[in-house]
Amino acid sequence: MPDMPTVLQQARRSLAIVRKDIRIYYAKGPVIIFGVLFPVFLFLSFTIGRHLSVDFMIPGLLGMILFFTATSVSPIVIPWEAQARTLERLMSCPVKIETIIVGDILASFAFGLAISLVPILIGLFLGITILSPLFFALAVILAALCFASLGTVFSIPPTNMPSTVNMIAAVVKFPVVFISGIFVPLDELPAWGQAIAYISPLTYFTDIARYSIQGRGHLPVALDLLVLLAFTAVFLVVATKLHHKTMPRRI
Amino acid sequence: MSNDVAIQVVSLTKCFGDLLAVDHVSFIVSKGEFFGFLGPNGAGKTTTVRMLTGVIRPDAGTASILEYEAGSLRAKQLTGVVPEMANAYGDLSGWHNIMLMAELYGIPASVARERGTGLMQETGLYTRKDSLVRTYSKGMKQRLILCLALISDPQVLFLDEPTSGLDVQSARLIKDMLQGLNAKGKTIFLTTHDMEEANQLCDRVAIINEGRLVAIDAPEKLRMAVSGMYSVEVSFDNVVNPELLAAIPGVNTVKKLGDKWRLYTVSPGELVVSLTNFSSSNGLRMVSLNTLAPSLEDAFVALTEKEVKDA
Numbered sequence: 001m002p003d004m005p006t007v008l009q010q011a012r013r014s015l016a017i018v019r020k021d022i023r024i025y026y027a028k029g030p031v032i033i034f035g036v037l038f039p040v041f042l043f044l045s046f047t048i049g050r051h052l053s054v055d056f057m058i059p060g061l062l063g064m065i066l067f068f069t070a071t072s073v074s075p076i077v078i079p080w081e082a083q084a085r086t087l088e089r090l091m092s093c094p095v096k097i098e099t100i101i102v103g104d105i106l107a108s109f110a111f112g113l114a115i116s117l118v119p120i121l122i123g124l125f126l127g128i129t130i131l132s133p134l135f136f137a138l139a140v141i142l143a144a145l146c147f148a149s150l151g152t153v154f155s156i157p158p159t160n161m162p163s164t165v166n167m168i169a170a171v172v173k174f175p176v177v178f179i180s181g182i183f184v185p186l187d188e189l190p191a192w193g194q195a196i197a198y199i200s201p202l203t204y205f206t207d208i209a210r211y212s213i214q215g216r217g218h219l220p221v222a223l224d225l226l227v228l229l230a231f232t233a234v235f236l237v238v239a240t241k242l243h244h245k246t247m248p249r250r251i
Numbered sequence: 252m253s254n255d256v257a258i259q260v261v262s263l264t265k266c267f268g269d270l271l272a273v274d275h276v277s278f279i280v281s282k283g284e285f286f287g288f289l290g291p292n293g294a295g296k297t298t299t300v301r302m303l304t305g306v307i308r309p310d311a312g313t314a315s316i317l318e319y320e321a322g323s324l325r326a327k328q329l330t331g332v333v334p335e336m337a338n339a340y341g342d343l344s345g346w347h348n349i350m351l352m353a354e355l356y357g358i359p360a361s362v363a364r365e366r367g368t369g370l371m372q373e374t375g376l377y378t379r380k381d382s383l384v385r386t387y388s389k390g391m392k393q394r395l396i397l398c399l400a401l402i403s404d405p406q407v408l409f410l411d412e413p414t415s416g417l418d419v420q421s422a423r424l425i426k427d428m429l430q431g432l433n434a435k436g437k438t439i440f441l442t443t444h445d446m447e448e449a450n451q452l453c454d455r456v457a458i459i460n461e462g463r464l465v466a467i468d469a470p471e472k473l474r475m476a477v478s479g480m481y482s483v484e485v486s487f488d489n490v491v492n493p494e495l496l497a498a499i500p501g502v503n504t505v506k507k508l509g510d511k512w513r514l515y516t517v518s519p520g521e522l523v524v525s526l527t528n529f530s531s532s533n534g535l536r537m538v539s540l541n542t543l544a545p546s547l548e549d550a551f552v553a554l555t556e557k558e559v560k561d562a
């Protein structure tokens with residue numbers, strides 16, 4: 001087990017990775033604009049023409065935006081750096097592979113949080129009220145972390161082609177959006193639909209968001225948070241452990 | 252382990268599938284030594300450097316840097332690296348690249364700023380410090396990569412072909428900096444294809460071929476170890492038939508090098524006398540005459556060729 005000073009030292013170095021990621025990958029006009037517009041259009045294309053209330057739409061839109069933005073760039077950072085030949089120098093620095101992965105996750109987390117302000121502000125402008133701000137804030141933070149971690153799980157296979165990783169990510173991401181109670185509330189799904197919904201972490205976030213805005217959810221909020229926490233832990237452990245194995249094979 | 256050892260490598264081995272890229276390589280580099288690592292393309296130099304700098308893990312054997320296991324955080328903390336073909340971040344400025352590296356090594360910000368400024372001035376990059384690295388020329392990028400390796404003031408420096416593809420000025424600047432660092436007591440591990448560079452800079456060189464270490468010694472001793480490779484370089488004021496040159500007693504091989512001829516021999520002294528007779532009897536005048544001892548390049552070729560034949 002690493003001692004405390006080492007953990008703190010590595011945590012500080014993770015933050016340097018976060019700043020690097022934000023400068024290079026996130027603080028770019030197109031990345032930000034696409035981050036907001038893509039989920040908005042996808043969402044509108046499935047909700048337009050249906051007579052849905054703002055209270056119903058905003059939690060779904062927020063869930064989608066958070067999910068897509070927090071998983072948008074994090075999967076391709078490592079393959080991209082291997083291809084651009086910056087990864088080798090990173091790996092020869094006194095940082096653990098875990099430190100690099102956690103840095104990439106935190107950058108993605110920050111990006112997800114920042115962009116999620118857009119649908120929240122739109123919602124507030126359209127007159128929604130957040131009935132339980134504490135649970136809501138907790139859920140947004142936890143979900144951003146969860147999805148950011150999932151993003152780095154996608155990049156575990158040691159391919160240095162960002163496009164391959166993007167494909168792997170898309171194959172998972174799109175179905176997840178459709179099974180997570182975003183377009184159809186969980187209560188209205190048949191039993192088998194609900195069973196499928198429970199394998200998606202996005203389901204639990206959407207449920208808390210609905211609880212916080214519409215006043216009632218499908219599952220108890222504490223359970224939602226707990227499951228979200230469990231997903232986050234699993235993704236984090238899987239990502240750090242497996243990247244440890246695959247990263248040297250990228251060089 | 253005696254404590255003047257900087258790098259200790261014991262039976263280090265790495266396979267890629269069936270290919271033994273590095274085959275039970277062992278050597279020791281002392282503190283303060285300027286150590287050259289030579290070998291033909293694909294010999295296993297870069298693979299060795301990557302194992303020593305903790306980028307890939309060896310399949311067998313051990314290596315340590317200043318008594319810490321190679322690849323450990325402590326070993327990396329004391330090491331600076333110029334990897335082969337590595338890039339700085341093109342979308343960051345040179346300055347931000349240096350500051351990022353300083354943060355990853357845990358260098359306090361004020362120290363990093365001072366050192367970073369000094370290094371960029373020394374390498375002539377300071378006026379371009381805020382430009383994106385994307386806009387740097389190849390030589391500027393390579394000088395920046397050296398700055399990145401030096402920002403932590405490392406005790407041990409690994410450089411994998413740092414001067415390849417650079418113009419004379421950039422290459423000389425880097426070589427001068429390396430000599431300065433070595434004079435200050437830093438241990439330097441240099442991989443290069445430039446025999447002259449190795450000859451000028453290194454206290455000792457190791458030669459690796461097909462994953463195996465074939466020689467390790469001072470450049471001067473390696474040169475002397477290859478016999479029969481003396482040569483005389485001569486140029487005449489007129490055209491000469493190479494067959495006539497080859498017929499001079501004592502000449503083993505004749506090579507044309509631009510406007511000069513290089514004649515290989517075992518006894519260069521006698522050949523010089525024969526050449527004087529040759530030119531006067533053929534009505535030629537010698538424009539220049541030089542006797543050459545075997546070069547490190549000759550030694551390198553002899554050692555790496557022999558291995559190929561034996562294999």
Ligand SMILES: Nc1ncnc2c1ncn2[C@@H]1O[C@H](COP(=O)(O)OP(=O)(O)OP(=O)(O)O)[C@@H](O)[C@H]1O
Nearest residue numbers: 251267270272290291292293294295296297298299
């Ligand atoms: N990641 C890898 N996967 C498979 N084979 C590899 C890998 N890296 C190196 N090799 C092989 O290992 C051998 C040694 O390669 P290495 O890069 O160490 O050579 P080198 O001495 O640095 O050559 P050069 O002078 O061309 O840089 C080569 O045959 C190379 O093809």
Ligand SMILES: [Mg+2]
Nearest residue numbers: 296297298335
């Ligand atoms: Mg190489």
